[in-house]
Amino acid sequence: LALTLAATNDGLWDFNLASGGVYFSPVWARLLGYAPDELAQRLETFWEHVHPDAAARVQSVIDQHLSGRLPIKELEVRLRMKTGEYRWFLDQGKVVERAADGTPLRMLGTISDITDRKRTLEDLHESETRFRALFDKSPVIVTLVDMAASRVAEMNEVGLRTFGYRRDEVLGHTTLDLGLWVD
Numbered sequence: 001l002a003l004t005l006a007a008t009n010d011g012l013w014d015f016n017l018a019s020g021g022v023y024f025s026p027v028w029a030r031l032l033g034y035a036p037d038e039l040a041q042r043l044e045t046f047w048e049h050v051h052p053d054a055a056a057r058v059q060s061v062i063d064q065h066l067s068g069r070l071p072i073k074e075l076e077v078r079l080r081m082k083t084g085e086y087r088w089f090l091d092q093g094k095v096v097e098r099a100a101d102g103t104p105l106r107m108l109g110t111i112s113d114i115t116d117r118k119r120t121l122e123d124l125h126e127s128e129t130r131f132r133a134l135f136d137k138s139p140v141i142v143t144l145v146d147m148a149a150s151r152v153a154e155m156n157e158v159g160l161r162t163f164g165y166r167r168d169e170v171l172g173h174t175t176l177d178l179g180l181w182v183d
Contacts, residue, residue: 010110018105033082051078066104087115
């Protein structure tokens with residue numbers, strides 16, 4: 001397991017709910033910019049690194065998981081690096097041991113740095129927003145067609161007005177159905 005986690009660059013955490021003990025793997029520490037011996041092996045270490053704006057949401061997800069309402073604890077959370085900057089992590093975990101009465105005793109999980117993916121998604125969203133603004137304001141007819149299926153994926157307002165269609169009447173229909181010439 002340790003070799004697999006090292007190969008994937010995921011940090012491991014192990015929380016003994018019965019004793020309050022916690023273990024953060026060396027990779028977990030390195031992902032936050034620390035040497036393994038720089039981070040205290042205590043639960044507070046995690047909470048000290050959670051972005052303040054996310055603390056209530058993180059606690060809610062943990063509570064839901066511990067109570068059995070969520071099968072897996074999974075959330076995207078910003079954690080503070082040693083440098084003070086925040087990076088995005090996917091934090092996943094699960095109760096792996098319960099007492100006879102169902103009380104959670106032990107949780108295991110991992111963190112993965114997803115900052116680059118989050119930045120890419122933000123860039124894509126900004127690009128989509130810019131495209132949408134240009135698309136909607138274009139003074140000429142603009143129709144996006146899925147060429148493999150010859151189906152309309154989008155049409156701007158000028159096109160809808162010109163051809164006399166509502167958006168729901170064109171989206172997903174073939175260009176032949178709509179009498180549109182596609183070259």
